[in-house]
Amino acid sequence: MEDTIAAISTASGEAGIGIIRISGTESLQKALMIYETKNGKKVTRLQDRRLTYGKIMDPHTGKMIDEALVCYMKAPHTYTTEDVVEIQCHGGYISLKRIMEALLDQGVRSAEPGEFTKRAFLSGRLDLSQAEAVMDLIGSKTDLSHEAALGQLEGFLSGKVKKMREELLDLMAAMEVSIDFSEEEDIDEVTFEDVYEKTIPIMDDIQWLIDSAKTGKIIREGLKTVIIGKPNVGKSSLMNALLKESRAIVTDIPGTTRDVIEEQLNLRGIPLVLMDTAGIRDTEDVVEKMGVERAKQLFDQADLVMMMLDASTPVTSEEVALLNMVQKRKALIIINKTDLPSVLDESSLPEWIDSDQILKLSLLESSGLLQLEEALENLVYDGEKNAREKEMVTHLRHQQALEKAYDSLKEGVKALESRMPLDFVQVDYQEAMDQLGAIIGESVKEDLIDHIFSNFCIGK
């Protein structure tokens, strides 16, 4: 029997109401220990799925903690599939804290992060990718990431994975039968053709999912974008322009920004984590030097680099060195201050730079920003319009499992083609099955499951 757990499920802080969720066999009994009706009567049961007004009492002092609405939901048709009681009290710190204390006093255990959802998963009401989607939904910061999470919660990925696994299972069964009926260990020709032809579309489906992950990961995690360049080119001005607020200090003194300024931003549905950095130059100033070091570190970690140049100054050798570091990266080259007489010679830029990568702006005149947004959008979607739909793979874990499944099938098909003994083929198909299974939480180790749920928030 699972023990009975409770947690505050609403965010902490002052709020209209707050909810405590209790789950487990003893939920109702424990909740009733601290509950009485508005007339001060104790009760022994509550109607299933009915919100009831009453008082939450401290059993020790006999004093009221708060008034509340209480709802009992009978197993198995609940979030966790266990008996659940929810206590809706006033929001704020004290009511919620004291109700939790009163419950713990009755022998209820504090839920671990994600434990409610873990129970929903362990009971089979959700599969692992759906459980992960619950957290994504809570964490989503743009409509697109919200949509993607909702799609996954509704089972878009699980559905596809389950269908592919069924198809693979059929193929494995067909191979099995084929061996049983043939004299040798070989697979007969008809079965070979059939298995081969049916495997290819499965591989195509997997590839499609893998392709969607490029955008999907950015949609879920955000695109870490760092603005770099020499001092005074307008990096902080760009940060402010994109945020549409005066966040970073802008002056005409080179070396104004000394620390990293990080802000989140929703750009056409893409969550950007935007970082403005200290202008990179050789400097004796200790603080600025540290800022420059940080800028260089961030540069390494970023998903996207916006390298900013100044149209009114010549390209320096230091800038060329920075540009060359950007070569293999997702990068945009931004030439700012195009309102000033042009001094920068574009032919002095490294040759590898693609003309699509260069954007010309004048932040003073607010021109060129739309083109910049568009270029960013194209980079994320890789020019694929259909990537904007909500069906995409958003987790690295899923992407990696799909890649492994794909590789195994490729091996399997190769083994088939060269008429290898069937055991070889089967090993590959089984591996693909297992990899796909890992996405939905079948054939995964317990510590992976623990790890995934430990990243959830309390009360979920």
Ligand SMILES: Nc1nc2c(c(=O)[nH]1)N(C=O)[C@@H](CNc1ccc(C(=O)N[C@@H](CCC(=O)O)C(=O)O)cc1)CN2
């Ligand atoms: N008060 C409250 N609001 C909430 C939740 C909750 O647990 N409590 N949720 C979550 O945290 C979300 C809703 N998700 C839920 C998903 C499934 C079930 C559930 O009881 N499912 C049952 C029965 C469904 C039915 O009525 O047919 C089932 O699937 O068997 C409940 C909530 C968002 N809002």
Ligand SMILES: Nc1nc2c(ncn2[C@@H]2O[C@H](COP(=O)(O)OP(=O)(O)OP(=O)(O)O)[C@@H](O)[C@H]2O)c(=O)[nH]1
């Ligand atoms: N003429 C002109 N001036 C600009 C433009 N964009 C920014 N500036 C000015 O350039 C100066 C430097 O801008 P910042 O945004 O502080 O430059 P930065 O790259 O953040 O500089 P550091 O933090 O010192 O590295 C300010 O005086 C801005 O007003 C532009 O498009 N045209």
Ligand SMILES: [Mg+2]
């Ligand atoms: Mg600055």
